[in-house]
Amino acid sequence: MSPPEWLHLDALEEIDDTKGGERLMREHLAEHRWTLTPRMAELVRQIFAPLQLLPAMRDLYLESRAVELVAETMAAVLHASRRASGGMLLTRQDAVCLERAKDYIAVHWAAPLNVGMIARAAGVSASGLQRLFRVSENQSIFEYVRMLRLERAFAALSSGEVTVQEASAIAGYSSAANFSTAFRRQFGTTPRDIMATHRG
Template identity: 50%
Template sequence: MASPRRRFRVRDFLERKGVTLESPDDRLTMEDTLMEGDFFHQELRRGLFLHLSDAMEARAFTASSHVQEGLSCIFFLDGEVGLKIGDRHFAFDGCRNGTVEGTAIMSARPDSFERQSHGAQRLRHLVVSASPEWLDLEGLQGHAGTGSAHHLFSGHLASQRWRLTPRAIELVGQLTNAPELTPALRNLYLEARTIELVGEALSALLRTDIDNKVGDALTQQDLIRLKRARDFIEANLMAALSVEMIGREAGINPSGLQRLFRLAEGMSVFGYVRKLRLEQAFTALQAGEMTIPEASLFAGYSSPANFSTAFRHRFGVSPRTTRRGK
């Protein structure tokens, strides 16, 4: 994302309220540079914040302040940084072994915050922060269920780390390399993708629980059939699919296929198909490749009003706004 380059000196850190600074370099002066690069921080919606940085850190330092309550989803692309929140330590190493990971941390109350940089390095990262009020408004806490997602919302400084899906990696890329847009369209662009990224994070945690349950409840043959069914659906998403057709390709009868999808995806076969079609409709509207009625029918909604409701719930923005912003 294009943003003015900024240089942060020792003085700039210390002029911030509640911030203290330590460095192993005892010759450090107030005018010495700590980091320089591109930084972006904005409240996209009340209680929902996006922070992006692509900067060069000049030296090792430790900055201390305080963190507010809420959920933080953290994605490091380059650089090694240590965080300490309260008495918990977190280590981040961007794209270790070529794998992009996300970390979700839930702070139930304000607490001390310490950030440690180990030396000169390039730092690229993205942080989405959501207040408890925003999480309640979006109904996310109520859908946490049990397992990993429930654990994340259940206690102070609960955390989960997960490997990003291809879609989540795409969203991170779209946020860190946003196109030039008017301010109003830029805000919509960022908000829609940020909300989807939070949804991807919680889906990943819920999927971890589902995968654990599936591993216990399904045989290896069931898992093979499930993969065949998913692959066939994705390869034929625009075709007139039926449960019988998908079942034949997967080597399982229709009722057995429905059982697999309810266990593994938490929805019916056609609930899963509709979810994928809705995601493709979003992409097509954004690119101007479909009209709203066409996207509605493609996603499986005979009623444009129902399509609009489902679309807004999934992506945080209306179909009309998405197409207008292409």
């Protein structure tokens, strides 16, 4: 556990969530649930299989990965906390519809999707479904689908079995350049870097 003095609560002001950050600091040894992101998994992999560097550089490399992992984890916990508090605004029926929508997207993520078809599968209106995603996920349906597709592309690249162009198609991008831009924004690294790392 990183001490509060090291984490600097001032830094949490930059993400406009000082209350959430302060709550995390107070809840010593409390259990928090969040979703492991591909970036977290990649950082852990880099820590356990670091690059071949000089000893002094290796320590700096590992420390930078550890700091980023703490930041990624805190962001995920705070996001999960916001979702949980937002979830109180959902009725039981809303939660059921939201789960149906996510299940439908998980199965049909590679197919052309639109709000209407997802809403019909979930048993809710299109506008109602948009509201559910805004309240629960803090993003639109299409942002949720795009993130899911990028995560599938990340996993495919990590396996070393696809090219950047093929991963771009998995993510639903016709342009490899646009895919690379979105990929870097999501994961903080490029598709080619992931491919090179896992093939090396």
